[in-house]
Amino acid sequence: MQEEEKKQQTVPVVAVVLAAGFGTRFDPENPKQLVCIADKPIVCWSIEAFERNSRVSDIVVVVNPKVRDGIEGLIDEAGYGKVRMVIDGGAERADSTMAALDVLKQAGIPESAKILIHDAVRPLVSQESIDESIDALDEFSAATVAFASTDTILLTHDAGDRKVIASVPDRADTFRAQTPQSFRFGTIHHAYELAAGDPDFHPTDDTRVVVDYMPDEPVAIVSGSETNLKVTTLADLPTAERIAASVMHQLTKEEARERMHAILREAMGR
Ligand SMILES: Nc1ccn([C@@H]2O[C@H](COP(=O)(O)OP(=O)(O)OP(=O)(O)O)[C@@H](O)[C@H]2O)c(=O)n1
Numbered sequence: 607m608q609e610e611e612k613k614q615q616t617v618p619v620v621a622v623v624l625a626a627g628f629g630t631r632f633d634p635e636n637p638k639q640l641v642c643i644a645d646k647p648i649v650c651w652s653i654e655a656f657e658r659n660s661r662v663s664d665i666v667v668v669v670n671p672k673v674r675d676g677i678e679g680l681i682d683e684a685g686y687g688k689v690r691m692v693i694d695g696g697a698e699r700a701d702s703t704m705a706a707l708d709v710l711k712q713a714g715i716p717e718s719a720k721i722l723i724h725d726a727v728r729p730l731v732s733q734e735s736i737d738e739s740i741d742a743l744d745e746f747s748a749a750t751v752a753f754a755s756t757d758t759i760l761l762t763h764d765a766g767d768r769k770v771i772a773s774v775p776d777r778a779d780t781f782r783a784q785t786p787q788s789f790r791f792g793t794i795h796h797a798y799e800l801a802a803g804d805p806d807f808h809p810t811d812d813t814r815v816v817v818d819y820m821p822d823e824p825v826a827i828v829s830g831s832e833t834n835l836k837v838t839t840l841a842d843l844p845t846a847e848r849i850a851a852s853v854m855h856q857l858t859k860e861e862a863r864e865r866m867h868a869i870l871r872e873a874m875g876r
């Protein structure tokens with residue numbers, strides 16, 4: 607059934623692009639979602655990564671009042687065909703995810719739908735990571751793109767006004783969480799329902815909601831990359847520009863190759 611579903615894609619694959627943050631670590635007066643990298647606003651890079659992926663059927667964009675007009679204007683101008691809704695998020699990232707899940711529930715989305723939740727401020731996500739996220743849901747109900755840590759990670763606890771090490775996990779077992787984080791709709795919706803009553807619920811990502819509230823549900827790791835950078839502070843911009851330049855170079859080469867193949871196919875009458 608799952609093999610068949612994979613080939614025919616019988617369930618919706620919905621990307622949720624979270625762009626409702628306030629960029630306090632970047633510059634609250636200059637919303638980072640709207641800042642350009644290689645002349646294209648960051649939010650457009652992210653939306654286009656999912657527009658370009660033929661397996662993604664729908665996109666929901668989550669915004670806040672400060673960026674709504676700007677982002678709606680960009681979506682209209684570009685004519686993104688898969689963007690079905692632009693909705694308001696909430697105070698924290700998890701509130702913004704919840705807003706999207708509520709809207710999808712109201713729209714009657716099936717429990718089996720595949721939901722890819724992505725930080726708008728990770729503009730350079732690769733098609734391979736998106737494809738692998740969609741594939742992972744044929745085996746697991748939850749998965750996250752993540753990048754193996756090259757540093758040793760220290761888990762700490764508070765000792766007075768200092769932190770001290772609580773434990774040191776084996777480096778081979780440590781990863782840096784990235785996005786998209788992908789889920790069957792029924793799983794992520796249920797996890798958020800379980801978490802809703804908890805006053806100490808302030809997760810910084812969506813997989814944590816499954817890990818904490820549905821501990822028997824395994825969450826798969828999908829390969830990420832160093833280039834799937836999150837633009838967090840102003841210091842990230844030069845790196846993002848460098849990565850964007852190399853991505854554009856790659857895309858231009860691929861387009862040229864595709865054009866050449868099309869010319870050859872036509873010349874050979876195929
Ligand atoms: N209430 C929020 C908070 C964050 N986000 C989104 O979640 C992603 C997380 O990245 P982050 O760097 O934390 O963005 P901000 O929350 O904007 O940044 P900061 O924490 O510095 O305020 C971003 O795409 C952001 O727009 C969101 O949709 N709703």
Ligand SMILES: C[C@](O)(CO)[C@H](O)COP(=O)(O)O
Pocket residue numbers: 699725782783784785810811812836838
């Ligand atoms: C989801 C995330 O990008 C995974 O690395 C990250 O946790 C977002 O955290 P932030 O505090 O909102 O930057």
